[in-house]
Amino acid sequence: MKKLFAATTLATLMSTSAMAETIGVSMALFDDNFLTVLRNGMIEQAEAMDGVDIQVEDAQNDVARQLDQINNFIASGVDAIIVNPVDTSATQAMSDAAASAGVPLVYVNRMPVNIETLPDNQAFVASDERESGTLQTIEICDILAEQGTDPARIYVMMGELSNQAAVVRTQDIDDVIANDQCAVEIEEIDRQTANWSRDEAQDLMTNWLSTGEPFDALIANNDEMAIGALQAMKASGIAMEEVVVGGIDATQDALLAMAAGELDVTVFQDAAGQGAGALDAALKLANGEEVDQRVYVPFQLVTPENMSEFTTKN
Incomplete structure (x- = not known):
């Protein structure tokens, strides 16, 4: 299932409907403007869906705390996990923990060091x-x-x-x-x-x-x-x-x-789009569906000439 595509639209990302799913989310840091928009994108997407419960935790830029959160999510029986990694070089242990428990995992925004060896039920959603x-x-x-x-x-x-x-x-x-x-x-x-x-x-x-x-x-x-x-x-x-x-x-x-x-x-960088896309991928994996392991939401150059197009986005 090692699929790769360069760009995807939110219309494609939003095609999943889920029933009674619980998703655990570990964010690297709440106190960050961009990551706040990303987190809110996930929360708003979950609120718009019936039967989706999203549990969001703040890792406070602490790798050990984040791994504990992932293990706690697994122990509590979540259907899938989304991780915005504190340290992208420390993601192997997170992947291993989720894989051992058979819990789907989606990395968002920050590319995991083990991107080339992700199990079939793990994915990465970000911009290139x-x-x-x-x-x-x-x-x-x-x-x-x-x-x-x-x-x-x-x-x-x-x-x-x-x-x-x-x-x-x-x-x-x-x-x-x-x-x-x-x-x-x-x-x-x-x-x-x-x-x-x-x-x-x-x-x-x-x-x-x-x-x-x-x-x-x-x-x-x-x-x-x-x-x-x-x-x-x-x-x-x-x-x-x-x-x-x-x-x-x-x-x-x-x-x-x-x-x-x-x-x-x-x-x-479409923070809300990445968040919503990560939730969509997690729900699909939780339902046993295949997803592309790398989902890229395109970057766009912003200058004073076109900035008005972006004032209602991030």
Whole structure:
């Protein structure tokens, strides 16, 4: 059942009707804007269905806590489990626990390290991260070229280094530059992790600014870090038109920053669609149906020109 397809529509994802199913959900962290939208997408989808009970737990960014939650779900007799992993390199134990108990499991948003060896009753629903950082970086390069900034000096903010999305999004940046997809020459000043966090990003940007290094752009692995960096820049008196800033996710806060002329680029990741798609896959597996083991919901580039199309989404 090792099937793969590049994109799927929510009309296809929503084709399941379920009866009296209980789904356990372990989220990496409740206190995250994007993951909150994803979680609410699952909850709203479950509420719209008859006989579906969804039990959502907060792993609080703790791998051991998350594994305990999965084991507790198994012990309580849930029909399927959905996991947004704290650490994508620690998913083998989760897959093994669910497989041993014969409970279907669906990973959502963050790719498990054991993606190539998932059992037949396990799946992964997300967006293809190879698109996200690529769309983001090419657009930032194009803006810099339009401004006549060549060469351009940049900073890169990475998400959690244990997270596959951060690894791939950062690799996307490198690939665009290495494969001559960037319209300007790039000089990278520094790259560090801010762990997806707005507060950590603000601190990191403050530290970078204290060095006095001139820079032209910031490429951040997500919107929360981009917003934190913007807060630091504004506090230091940097004019927003002097620097190009890009994030990923197209959260509502990011769109507000874009409307204010602060954020230049983001990439829409359909959080609610991923959540609803993960629930649909879990219900199908619980009912003994086959599902594609990798379900990808497409990314979309967001700029000031088309941002109005996304204000009611994430």
